[in-house]
Amino acid sequence: MSKKKQVLLAPLDPVHDIGLKMIRRGLEHGGHKTHLLPPDLPAEEIIQEIINRDAETVLISRTLGYGVAELLARFVDLVDAAGLRDKVTLGIGGMAIRPELAAELGFDAGFGPGTTVEEAVAFVEGKEFKAAKQGVEKKKVDITSGYSYQFINEGLGRKIEQVAELIIQWAENKTSPGVRRAVVRDELWDVERWRNRQGNSEFDKEYPQLCGEQPRNYYFKGELHPKTRRFTREEVIALEKFIHETKPRVMLNRLQHTKSRPVVFNQYGTGCPFMDIGHIKVSEAWGADGVVHFDPSWGARTEGFFDGFLTHQEDGTVITPANLNRIHGGLEPSTLWQVRAHRGLNTPETVVLGAKIGADLTKINICYGSLGAGTDPERLTVDGYHAIRYAAKYKMPFDVVTNEELAGVPAHKAFAGMLIVSALAVKLGGRPMLQPLFAYSPEAMISEQMEDNYVDFNAAKIYALKSIIDAPIWPGAPIGFLTQTEDRVQSSTTTALHACLASSLGVDAISIASSDEAYSGGPIAVPSRTDTLKAVGEGFRFFGGTGISPSERAKIWAEELTESIEAVVDQVIDTGDFVEALYQGVLGNREEGAYPGRAGKGTVRQVES
Amino acid sequence: MEILDHVMDALDVETFLICDSEEEGRALALELIKEMGFKDFDIVNLDYQGVGARVRVRAYIHRSGDKYGWLQLPKEVN
Numbered sequence: 001m002s003k004k005k006q007v008l009l010a011p012l013d014p015v016h017d018i019g020l021k022m023i024r025r026g027l028e029h030g031g032h033k034t035h036l037l038p039p040d041l042p043a044e045e046i047i048q049e050i051i052n053r054d055a056e057t058v059l060i061s062r063t064l065g066y067g068v069a070e071l072l073a074r075f076v077d078l079v080d081a082a083g084l085r086d087k088v089t090l091g092i093g094g095m096a097i098r099p100e101l102a103a104e105l106g107f108d109a110g111f112g113p114g115t116t117v118e119e120a121v122a123f124v125e126g127k128e129f130k131a132a133k134q135g136v137e138k139k140k141v142d143i144t145s146g147y148s149y150q151f152i153n154e155g156l157g158r159k160i161e162q163v164a165e166l167i168i169q170w171a172e173n174k175t176s177p178g179v180r181r182a183v184v185r186d187e188l189w190d191v192e193r194w195r196n197r198q199g200n201s202e203f204d205k206e207y208p209q210l211c212g213e214q215p216r217n218y219y220f221k222g223e224l225h226p227k228t229r230r231f232t233r234e235e236v237i238a239l240e241k242f243i244h245e246t247k248p249r250v251m252l253n254r255l256q257h258t259k260s261r262p263v264v265f266n267q268y269g270t271g272c273p274f275m276d277i278g279h280i281k282v283s284e285a286w287g288a289d290g291v292v293h294f295d296p297s298w299g300a301r302t303e304g305f306f307d308g309f310l311t312h313q314e315d316g317t318v319i320t321p322a323n324l325n326r327i328h329g330g331l332e333p334s335t336l337w338q339v340r341a342h343r344g345l346n347t348p349e350t351v352v353l354g355a356k357i358g359a360d361l362t363k364i365n366i367c368y369g370s371l372g373a374g375t376d377p378e379r380l381t382v383d384g385y386h387a388i389r390y391a392a393k394y395k396m397p398f399d400v401v402t403n404e405e406l407a408g409v410p411a412h413k414a415f416a417g418m419l420i421v422s423a424l425a426v427k428l429g430g431r432p433m434l435q436p437l438f439a440y441s442p443e444a445m446i447s448e449q450m451e452d453n454y455v456d457f458n459a460a461k462i463y464a465l466k467s468i469i470d471a472p473i474w475p476g477a478p479i480g481f482l483t484q485t486e487d488r489v490q491s492s493t494t495t496a497l498h499a500c501l502a503s504s505l506g507v508d509a510i511s512i513a514s515s516d517e518a519y520s521g522g523p524i525a526v527p528s529r530t531d532t533l534k535a536v537g538e539g540f541r542f543f544g545g546t547g548i549s550p551s552e553r554a555k556i557w558a559e560e561l562t563e564s565i566e567a568v569v570d571q572v573i574d575t576g577d578f579v580e581a582l583y584q585g586v587l588g589n590r591e592e593g594a595y596p597g598r599a600g601k602g603t604v605r606q607v608e609s
Numbered sequence: 610m611e612i613l614d615h616v617m618d619a620l621d622v623e624t625f626l627i628c629d630s631e632e633e634g635r636a637l638a639l640e641l642i643k644e645m646g647f648k649d650f651d652i653v654n655l656d657y658q659g660v661g662a663r664v665r666v667r668a669y670i671h672r673s674g675d676k677y678g679w680l681q682l683p684k685e686v687n
Contacts (some may be wrong), residue, residue, distance in 0.1 A: 522672075
């Protein structure tokens, strides 16, 4: 038990004494006798109080920074001159204080911003203060739990389910090279044997035959994609050392203040798995709950995956088993990991590969992937159908992205497509998540629905979706994107405000943009991630349990949106063929900037009986 | 390990440059980063409003695919 002390607390400051009041409470809990002086006393008077009170410890606070060094130096000189310096322990704290400055001026300790009451009490008691490991305990969240996936708008629901049934009938007897690779990956690739370098001889024989030219050249001739290189053994050893040394030091933080949602995702994809791991560790430490793997655009147009531990010189990190495996090994246990499978020729195989390596989530969307991302609608419908079946098999939830901002497709068309794919997923046993966009999108620019604010139209999207189906909602890909500029403050603020709106509307998750997202001259730098995460955390703190109130227009627009979605679904039904509806532009046409993709055209085949 | 080896990817220099135009601000920003000795750089953001330019210049220390100083690779492979 430490000896109880006489402690004098003196704000050497015109007004501020809140820190000392907090410390006084801590000291009194510890049984110490405290005397708090009023602010703005002259130094001479404080010294007289030290004598009068027979103080053993003096804690001075000084919040304002101007002339602080001179002021404090003079105080120490006066203590010295009064013959007290050897009799009292002197501590100084405040916003402008750093330990080095305190030591230089002759104080026994200096407490800067962020000092805890416990630290100050330990100083008074002459104990070494051991900070409890900061950070929070985080657990992996299941975003889809608690949802029934029942249609609330039963009439519209029946129509959407009718289209989903059309897709099943159309797709179930069709296959493609992408589906065949997924089958081989699913049936012949044993991830544990691969991890133990024991080989998967049947897979190794079958797989390259199903790949396009580049991956085939890799497997048969050892040729890499021109923008990639292999890591050296030394680099791999150094990376393992980095992960091993960094992991114990990473303290997790929470961005959400009092609410538990939305879960916050940050997208990575520097090109290099090493750099990705660095960015992921930073994202985790600054509060991200999940991360999203972003692959190079050429990956979506390539039939098959390379293997090997590869770095890539441009944006987007190459999906290979080795790359995914290494990134997975760097994740904290609580971090949700999404490997996107939504848009290219490797869609079903990405689901299988991601699931086998340990991904928690994936992303599948037939409509956007075939109208805005370059894949032939027929091919992506077949591949998407099988991808969903694999996602259901591996119990991997997935979001169905709309990305209406990229092509300029109006929200009601994008949402009709998203709801159709979601209904298909539910029929196939999957757990889809609706992913509308929050941004100043081209549609809103034209319609002027965001002239007055960014709140109402985004709120209308959520109101509409919630009135249609009981399913998780995850605005993103990412929120605020296209609303950002290259300016760091503007981008971080806008993202944070969108995040707060999302939180206020009660959504389950968000993907946030880093403040560099609008800058196209180079990769997103890691400080941009911390800036945005800090801004989002601060936004959540600012609003806390209160919310943003959209105007009545949001409800009116939500109703209009719902009616328009129904009209689109009716059109698809009238077409009688979902794939044909994609080609005809029912879910997004050329005028709106949505073009049926051509990658993989003519590769769909009937299943041979 | 050199200090710049500790940089994960890039070093941003943010400042306010007194100048007469956006063009001058841009030229000054590039001159500044060159004078600091960097070779791989870009202006991420420049906001000119009459008084001068609020600028963010980025010098890349490590790009994807490089050898990363923070991995503390043995000297012979650096």
